[in-house]
Amino acid sequence: MDLAGLRVVKAVADTGSVSRAAETLHCVQSNVTARVKRLEEDLGVDLFRRMSRGMVPTPAGRVLADYADRVLRLVAQARDAVTDAAGRGGRLTIGTMESTAAVRLPPILARFHADHPDVELTVAPGPTETLLTDLLAGRLDGAFVGGAVDHPDLSGIPVFDEELVLVEAAGGATGDGARRTLLGFARTCAYRGRAEAAMREAGRVPFRVMEFGALDAILGCVGAGMGVTVMPRSVVEREPWRGRLSWSALPGSLGRMPTLFVRRTDSVETASLRAFLAAVSRDGEAEFPATQAPTERTGLNGLKTAC
Missing domain, CATH: 3.40.190.290 (D-Maltodextrin-Binding Protein; domain 2)
Known part of the structure; x- marks a missing residue:
């Protein structure tokens, strides 16, 4: 599990589809699908239910998406705080x-x-x-x-x-x-x-x-x-x-x-x-x-x- 994988999980959970997540992340759909599949294999759980018109987070997927949101927000805050402390605005x-x-x-x-x-x-x-x-x-x-x-x-x-x-x-x-x-x-x-x-x-x-x-x-x-x-x-x-x-x-x-x-x-x-x-x-x-x-x-x- 890494930051790139967490970004993918959050994007799919927020948008409800692989295609819209790919647009948000500025990458191809196959990368999004591969990231989700790799995370599911690593964790041993299904993170999303594949529906005819999109992706719906499972209970485990909702938990991970919530953690992803918090982790990514902390990373952004840390980056801004370091830049701020270094006097670069x-x-x-x-x-x-x-x-x-x-x-x-x-x-x-x-x-x-x-x-x-x-x-x-x-x-x-x-x-x-x-x-x-x-x-x-x-x-x-x-x-x-x-x-x-x-x-x-x-x-x-x-x-x-x-x-x-x-x-x-x-x-x-x-x-x-x-x-x-x-x-x-x-x-x-x-x-x-x-x-x-x-x-x-x-x-x-x-x-x-x-x-x-x-x-x-x-x-x-x-x-x-x-x-x-x-x-x-x-x-x-x-x-x-x-x-x-x-x-x-x-x-x-x-x-x-x-x-x-x-x-x-x-x-x-x-x-x-x-x-x-x-x-x-x-x-x-x-x-x-x-x-x-x-x-x-x-x-x-x-x-x-x-x-």
Whole structure:
């Protein structure tokens, strides 16, 4: 059993087929098949069930795939930690909600890059549920997510406190039909849950939902009078949306949502990550401890959400 074999097992378990695993690993299918067969012979167990439309892990295969995931993640962390310790910059991959990337992160990223130009920093935008999944899979070093996080393998700390507002076109351009049309991200977005609750609170029921994949597309269509949305006030008041959109406060606790920076509880805190967290804390509201227990909190107003 070696790292190459573990990568093959994880790829087949993740994709469910030899062909897709080969594409992921950038190799030919025969290599994948041979690796799996060799591992099965070495371990004396079947790792996958061969189905007509793919490969399904056996109980033993699921166990090995889980260990492979952990081992490969540790190897990647070790490589980054050694590079970091040698003063060659290291790598960071940070996930973020689009609204946070648009408003909160630019000054943080600019300062971090100026202070640490050798760090290879990648920013991956997405909704909270996707970001949390990527964190658990080891694809992210940390992520900015909306609302509470309750998972034994994740820990988070509040860094920003967002005021959420109901957004419409300025100048009364939103018609009665559009007031019952909610524009937003998919259900995996924290603000989507708050937006639907806000529509019910305002009595705009029944309402329909139009889903978009980009922040500026949502705000542009709201500005054109197609519907309404719920966003952080900090987003609505930035250019070019200031003056093109109007907003009203949401009632009670619907209008407040913390943004958390979340990590795996077993992740290694490299010097690069420590420096990034220091840059965040200078702009945000948090002090980052070296180690931290998982958060166990309920969402604001009883809403368990994800954006």
